[in-house]
Amino acid sequence: MSRFSSLLALVMVAVLAGCGRPEFSDAEKQTIASLALSRLPPLKPDTTNRFADVPAAAALGSTLFFDTGMSGGGTVSCSTCHKIDRQFQDDLPQAVGxxxxxxxxxxxxxxxxxxxxxxxxxxxxxWAQALTPLENPLEQAGNRAAFTHYIKARFGERYERIFGPLPDLSGVPANASPLGTDAERAAWNAMPGAQAEEVNRVFANIGKAIAAFERSIAPPQTRFDRFALDLAAGAEPKGDAAFSSEEILGLKLFIGKANCVTCHNGPRFTDVSFHNTVVPPV
Structure with a gap:
């Protein structure tokens, strides 16, 4: 056992034996407060997506996010892996689409x-991230020509109210993509350039609608946030915000000698540490 491990074990024994509860210095309190979700800055405008804050775009994006029609076999949606009751992830070691x-x-x-x-x-x-799973053969296994036809058939009026007129798709193959199967790539390469550009525009707008919805997904306040806010206010954390001695020691290590906070810093760190939903690294 290392000297550090031995020292930590002795501290733990002392605390658990009732010999004292660890306290935070003023500097530590400031560091802890900086990690709370309340310190998240306002969202910056998305200069790549002029529909990012358009409510109608977010509403369409929400529909598409939960729609299994947005997959090659009609069985998988974005929400298959990004589950609403798990901070929009799935608790699996590897995603299954x-x-x-x-x-x-x-x-x-x-x-x-x-x-x-x-x-x-x-x-x-x-929005570019939102598009990638749609054509990934292991995720949603679709192709952009098929998605374009699907949007026109199912959501044409909603789409046009947000993004403007849909193109004439009468000559667009049912299945075509520059990233798809051999047959899909061949169909894509046979399309006129202007027609491929129109399909790409619709496909990009699908991503921008989904991104507008994802932009609205705010992290819920957790017990760590309540603990940090009470600590910053000089109040004794109560209820579920009260940390155990072991948790306080772990937090002191996290922001101190273990130096975890060097990489896991800022309010977004809480997705991977003290929240009830733990998201380990790859």
Whole structure:
């Protein structure tokens, strides 16, 4: 056992034996307060999506988010993995859509505050992130031509009230995508450039509607937030906001000697630490 582990064990024994409850210094209290959700800044305008704060776009995005028609087989929706009662994730080690993926589902609560998306940060806008699972063969396994036809058939009037007229799709193949199967790619490559551009525009607007909905998903206040607010106000945390001695020691380590807070800092850190919903790394 290391010297640090031995010291921690002795501290734990002393606390549990009633020899004292650990206290926070003023500096520690300031650090803890900075981690509360109440410190989240107002959302910045999304300069990549002029529909980001349009209520009708968010309403359409919500419909699409829960619609299994937004998948190749009609059995999977965004909400299959992003469950509303689990901070919009699924508690599984690997997400399962049409197939099993190699990554865990990320929570969406507060996602609009993030600058990068996916575990590897490969998308830099929320609407571009929203589109990616739609054509992933292991997630929703659809293709952009099919989605465009689906939007026109099911949501044409709603779409046009928000984004303007839909294009003429009479010559667009039922299934086509630059990222799809061999047959879908061949169909896509055979399309005139202007027609492919029109399909891409509708597909992009699908992502912008879903992103407008996801932008509205705020993280709920947790017991850590209530603890931090009470502590900052100089009040003794009560009820579920009262931390046990073990939790206080863990928090002191988190912001102190263990240095976890170096990476897990700011209000969004609470998606991966003291919340009831724990989201471990990949």
């Amino acid at each position: 049409v197939g099993r993926t190699n990554r865990r589902t990320m929570p969406l609560a507060g996602v609009a505050h993030d600058p990068w998306f996916f575990w590897d940060g490969r998308r830099d806008s929320l």
